[in-house]
Amino acid sequence: MPLPAPKKVVLAYSGGLDTSIILKWLQTEYGAEVVTFTADLGQGEELAPAREKALKLGIKEENIFIDDLREEFVRDYVFPMFRANALYEGQYLLGTSIARPLIAKRQIEIARMVGADAVCHGATGKGNDQVRFELGYYALEPDIRVIAPWREWAFKSREHLLDFAEKHQIPISKDKRGEAPFSVDANLLHSSSEGKVLEDPAVEAPEFVHQRTLSPEDAPDTPTVITIGFERGDAVSVNGEAMSPATLLTALNQYGHDNGIGRLDLVENRFVGMKSRGVYETPGGTILLAAHRGIESITLDRGAMHLKDELAVKYAHLLYNGFWFSPEREMLQAAIDHSQTKVSGTVRVKLYKGNATVIGRESPNSLYDQELVTFEDGAVAYDQKDAAGFIKLNALRLRVLGKRDQRGEG
Secondary structure, three states, X not given: OOOOOOOEEEEEOOOOHHHHHHHHHHHHHHOOEEEEEEEEOOOOOOOHHHHHHHHHOOOOHHHEEEEEOHHHHHHHHHHHHHHOOOOEOOOXXXXXXXXXXXXXXXXXXXXXXXXXXXXXXXXXXXXXXXXHHHHHHHHHOOOXXXXXXXXXXXXXXXXXXXXXXXXXXXXXXXXXXXXXXXXEEEOOOOEEEEOHHHOOOOOOOOHXXXXXXXXXXXXXXXXXXXXXXXXXXXXXXXXXEEOOHHHHHHHHHHHHHHOOOOEEEEEEEOOOOOEEEEEEEOHHHHHHHHHHHHHHHHHOOHHHHHHHHHHHHHHHHHHHOOOOOOHHHHHHHHHHHHHOOOOOEEEEEEEEOOEEEEEEEEOOOOOOOHHHXXXXXXXXXXXXXHXXXXXXXXXXXXXXXXXXXXXXXX
């Protein structure tokens, strides 16, 4: 039995062609009242046109939500992720993945405010984002109706979509009539480019694909050195100037841009089963990760650090797959946050032609003891002769195995 048509739908709305088509499709297909939600996550685009386009498409002023979420995004999502040093498949800094739970959360909040019985996103049926959005919706509002147009409508091609747009007088940019060269997702942490000119993984990405960074070859010939201050695992200052989370990441993005830092060309394994090639740029995040690992190197105990590195792999998979609101992610976050209680101090980072290199680190909570590691005489806490027994105990099982194997050779 088909579900009844939704009465009011909150749409994640960018103001672009696809979500404008979705907006009109919701009105014509379901006769639903549409509420648009546009999140400012620092994508670098003017958001006023989204309001103007929504109004032209018949959305009431009181049903248009444009929210500046930049500080919340960095403080409550990006920074907790960076405390974990999370990297998907050892490389990807999860810039798209980390934005989806915040968008989903705000959509559900708006749905409650306006009494909507459904939410809608514009993710396609081939990607990860459909999973991330919908897991977020259901975690926060278990009985919410979710509309995913790309899995539901009858349009068979891009041309059919454009014909629908023209029929309903939805503005189409001239370059949209042909094939777009690639698709872009962006926020304050990163930009992600996929599709079209990037679909062949054997071909180098054209320079025009890059949105956030100079080419390392074109970066200055003189290194830039900056100092990043940390408190309890979070960056709080650059060059001694205290900054809010979003302001700090913006500053690091500029340093990264100017020095060609943060480019990644990756073929990754999507959660839905296929491999995809993406070009990512995470300039400030790349600097931040290097600096955070630098301050951890002198403030975390070996056992805690190595366990944390193991947890980071699981954390990254949960985040990539859309399980931000899961109990297991929250459990991991609690353990990771506990590890950060002494991760405070400053790190000096040298930025040069695509590289972010830690060149100094200091902390009042440092575990680094120069007396212990010095090659000079005078260390009283470590007797080098003790190492002999330590080695023999650790070698015992290897010696037993070796003797057995020698006997077996005969």
